[in-house]
Amino acid sequence: MNYLLLIYANEAQTDAMDPAAITALVNEYAEFTKGIIQAGQFKAGDRLKPVSTASTVRIRNGKTAITDGPFAETREQLGGYYLVEAKNLDEAISIAARIPGAKFGSIEVRPIWPPAR
Amino acid sequence: MTAGKAMDEIFRREAGRVLATLIRLLGDFDRAEEARQDAFAAAIEQWPCAGIPANPRAWLVSAGRNKAVDRVRRDAIYQSKVLHLERASAEADARVFIDEEDEAAFGDDRLRLIFTCCHPALGSDAQIALTLREVCGLTTQAVSRAFLVSEDTMAQRLVRAKKKIREAGIPYETPPPELLDERIDGVLAVIYSVFTEGYAVTSGTDLMNEALCDEAIRLGRLVDVLLPRNPAITGLLALVLLHDARRRARVSDAGNLILLEHQNRGLWNQAQIAEGLALVEDSLRLPGRVSPYSVQAAIAALHVRAPDNDSTDWRQIVGLYEVLLRLQPTPVIELNHAVAVSMVDGPRSALDLVESLAARGEMKDYHLLNAVRGSLLHRLKRTAEAREAYLRALAEAKVEPERRLIAARIAQIDAG
Numbered sequence: 104m105n106y107l108l109l110i111y112a113n114e115a116q117t118d119a120m121d122p123a124a125i126t127a128l129v130n131e132y133a134e135f136t137k138g139i140i141q142a143g144q145f146k147a148g149d150r151l152k153p154v155s156t157a158s159t160v161r162i163r164n165g166k167t168a169i170t171d172g173p174f175a176e177t178r179e180q181l182g183g184y185y186l187v188e189a190k191n192l193d194e195a196i197s198i199a200a201r202i203p204g205a206k207f208g209s210i211e212v213r214p215i216w217p218p219a220r
Numbered sequence: 221m222t223a224g225k226a227m228d229e230i231f232r233r234e235a236g237r238v239l240a241t242l243i244r245l246l247g248d249f250d251r252a253e254e255a256r257q258d259a260f261a262a263a264i265e266q267w268p269c270a271g272i273p274a275n276p277r278a279w280l281v282s283a284g285r286n287k288a289v290d291r292v293r294r295d296a297i298y299q300s301k302v303l304h305l306e307r308a309s310a311e312a313d314a315r316v317f318i319d320e321e322d323e324a325a326f327g328d329d330r331l332r333l334i335f336t337c338c339h340p341a342l343g344s345d346a347q348i349a350l351t352l353r354e355v356c357g358l359t360t361q362a363v364s365r366a367f368l369v370s371e372d373t374m375a376q377r378l379v380r381a382k383k384k385i386r387e388a389g390i391p392y393e394t395p396p397p398e399l400l401d402e403r404i405d406g407v408l409a410v411i412y413s414v415f416t417e418g419y420a421v422t423s424g425t426d427l428m429n430e431a432l433c434d435e436a437i438r439l440g441r442l443v444d445v446l447l448p449r450n451p452a453i454t455g456l457l458a459l460v461l462l463h464d465a466r467r468r469a470r471v472s473d474a475g476n477l478i479l480l481e482h483q484n485r486g487l488w489n490q491a492q493i494a495e496g497l498a499l500v501e502d503s504l505r506l507p508g509r510v511s512p513y514s515v516q517a518a519i520a521a522l523h524v525r526a527p528d529n530d531s532t533d534w535r536q537i538v539g540l541y542e543v544l545l546r547l548q549p550t551p552v553i554e555l556n557h558a559v560a561v562s563m564v565d566g567p568r569s570a571l572d573l574v575e576s577l578a579a580r581g582e583m584k585d586y587h588l589l590n591a592v593r594g595s596l597l598h599r600l601k602r603t604a605e606a607r608e609a610y611l612r613a614l615a616e617a618k619v620e621p622e623r624r625l626i627a628a629r630i631a632q633i634d635a636g
Contacts, residue, residue: 191393192339192388193396195389
């Protein structure tokens with residue numbers, strides 16, 4: 104089954120990190136990503152630009168409404184994701200637990216519907 | 221024994237195991253429940269003429285699995301589901317026959333079922349409800365009564381939980397070694413919650429829901445058999461057995477609560493105490509980290525070993541609470557520690573502990589804090605303050621017999 108692992112963190116907190124800590128974190132992510140590629144679990148994964156760059160689109164009464172900012176204001180913001188293939192929820196959870204951001208943010212684990220036939 | 225009675229007994233004994241195996245083979249809780257019903261119906265039809273098969277369990281599993289395949293074929297919308305089941309069924313054929321006499325394989329299925337029902341990705345209420353329904357075999361109605369919710373609400377909660385198991389891919393598996401201890405803790409937390417909900421009902425008119433205590437003990441025994449020599453499991457089983465052994469002495473004929481110090485110790489269940497005491501010793505001797513359940517069981521053991529309240533070894537109980545506070549620093553344990561301290565060093569030192577606990581505000585609205593405070597103040601002859609503490613406890617207590625006990629204390633103060 105495929106799972107989307109959504110990485111949330113407090114942007115204010117990550118923005119305040121010093122350059123050495125950021126380098127260390129980037130290296131940790133690279134190491135982690137390499138590991139799940141080798142294990143055959145990786146399907147996709149990206150880091151997102153901050154929510155200050157986000158726009159939200161809605162169509163209401165046939166009209167497109169665009170607003171500045173994310174869909175919801177929350178304490179932690181979506182900052183990246185991995186799409187992984189796992190045998191079951193336990194395997195997906197164990198991958199999520201190894202994402203470096205899990206140590207200070209939160210990872211939401213969402214199963215993905217199989218494609219409609 | 222009549223044939224009907226023999227069949228009833230087989231059904232009762234095998235119901236849980238057959239369900240657990242069918243869930244593994246069919247990969248779906250609802251389908252497995254249906255299949256089990258079909259299998260039992262087929263047995264009622266066929267066994268009286270054909271005789272009870274040599275291995276009733278394998279017969280029931282086989283019959284249930286075949287019925288499920290028929291059912292899916294009949295109302296198949298998704299071809300893939302039939303294929304999946306046929307594959308599962310072919311594997312199952314091989315497995316059922318290899319496993320025919322293999323108690324261990326069926327044991328594993330029940331263990332898988334327990335770990336699935338107690339999976340941390342389910343809410344704790346859902347874990348408890350699912351365990352009572354699927355592992356203990358309680359009806360949805362009985363489970364809803366235990367939770368004081370309507371049957372509809374409980375049915376929905378169970379449907380949601382089963383849907384999450386299916387849709388999120390919660391595995392039907394014994395966890396891998398690196399997760400085992402953590403997951404066992406989750407299972408034990410469920411068993412402990414079932415027991416405490418039964419033993420200290422949180423609201424209502426009755427003091428105990430004995431059915432829940434019995435289920436918790438049954439679950440504890442089952443897990444102890446399936447995963448033997450685990451200190452935490454053995455400790456929990458000892459703990460529930462020792463608490464439960466005092467059940468008869470804890471409530472008067474009029475339904476009033478009787479505190480440990482006033483209980484008629486002749487009413488304690490001595491056979492269960494002997495079993496519990498042996499298990500406490502085992503759990504403390506087994507290798508591995510010391511479990512808080514074992515320490516709590518050791519405290520319960522010191523209480524039941526004393527021939528009367530005055531000869532209780534309070535000094536050792538205080539020591540054990542201090543160990544427990546290091547393993548599991550919770551306000552409830554701090555309060556119990558304070559009570560034990562009052563028996564060794566007197567009410568003055570205990571009151572200091574209770575006041576510092578109250579000052580931290582972690583036990584707001586917890587009636588036992590004010591009840592203990594009232595009792596300590598009463599012993600210190602500070603009756604006006606004692607009365608006030610008891611009045612607050614009375615306002616916070618939700619179970620009728622506890623309210624009556626607190627009211628009796630107030631009446632005692634008023635009578636001078």
